[in-house]
Amino acid sequence: MALADAAPRRFSPFALLPARKRRAPARPREDIAREALERLSGKGPSTGPLGMVGKILVTVSIALVGGIGSAYLAVDRGRLFNAVTLGQWTAYPSAGTPDADPYSAATLARTGQVPLGAGEGLVFFGDTDSQGNALTGACDYRITGETPPARLWTLTATDTSGRLIANSAGRTSLDSRALLRNTDGSFSVAVSRYARPGNWLPLGEAGRVVFVLRLYDTPLTTGTGLADLSMPEIIRGDCR
């Protein structure tokens, strides 16, 4: 009896299922033992062509559903690899270049976006505040500090798919040329649904929000490296 059950129990979690037929056949123990031995050695009566077809079906369906499904998920909502993180900001310098990994290339092709080339600039995405909370359209934010060297930069708020958010001010971005700065060159931008004095980036009604900081003509893309750079801090204000 122990020998008969050994094979399924060792190899398959299905052997843990309640064995309904265990008590039904009153067969001699020798027969059961012989059958088990034959099964183990692969000589026993097979389950026939139908069993084989079933197994192939199982294999093929696992391969197709698992392979295509996981590929779809990875491309559809996967984060790009080769990210560079500075404070709350993340950039993907290799996105859109021949050096990009296959997942980034697939995501890029599927979404149809055209990232900035190395000679144009570099895009940083910020999706958490300084406390590590996800950014939401229900809160006010303050973006303060300084940016890495760049001839021009623009700041935009988008949803998590990178789409602009409509707002009542009719303006979706802020640029470094029109910015008010402190005497030491640092700045502070208020991000809110409602008009704010000083530098104001209007925010629309949205759930999750991503801030997009585009640095144009920056030495970052031409080899000075991305370490030890000061990026502005995203500080959460009041929420409603």
Add this chain to the structure above:
Amino acid sequence: MIRQWLASLWIWVLGGIMLAAVIHLLAVMSVPDFTTDDAFSRAARFGPDARFNVLPDVKPGAEPLPMLDPHMAHATCRFSLDRGPVRMDAEIPSTFWSFSLFDQRGETTYSFNDRTSGEGTLAMLVLTPAQLSILRENPPADLERLIVIETPHERTVALLRAFVPDAAHAKPIREALAAAKCVQNPLTADAGI
């Protein structure tokens, strides 16, 4: 019978998972070559090929291409080099503009901005290696001025981005983008070379 079948199924499940990994990799690798909604296909919607088409303003809910900067005005020129080399000229009255070429896979093959362009204007010739050897025998008069890009990617899109500081500057910048030239076969088309 059923239990026996189930008991020997694990090796087939394992095989299915390994096959799934292979299919996963093949599917991901083939996406850039098979998508129909990539930037290259979308660029065809803005107007005819082989000329610069000014894109509509980047506004919420009406973005011509995803992830474009709303602070910029854009123009694209889509072309296929198998019909001949392409020459591009533009003079943009903006304090910042940048230019990039991307191929059918959406990969940027070449990019620069107004400061790295040399004279502050766009003057570029894009051709295949075969066309370059023909050009060497019969060069255009102002070859020294031109940025010559040799690319094996025949189907290419050129994207011009020009910074619009405020609404008052939008009109001249968009007019300059509309006047930007993108000419196929410049030597035979008598485009002033």
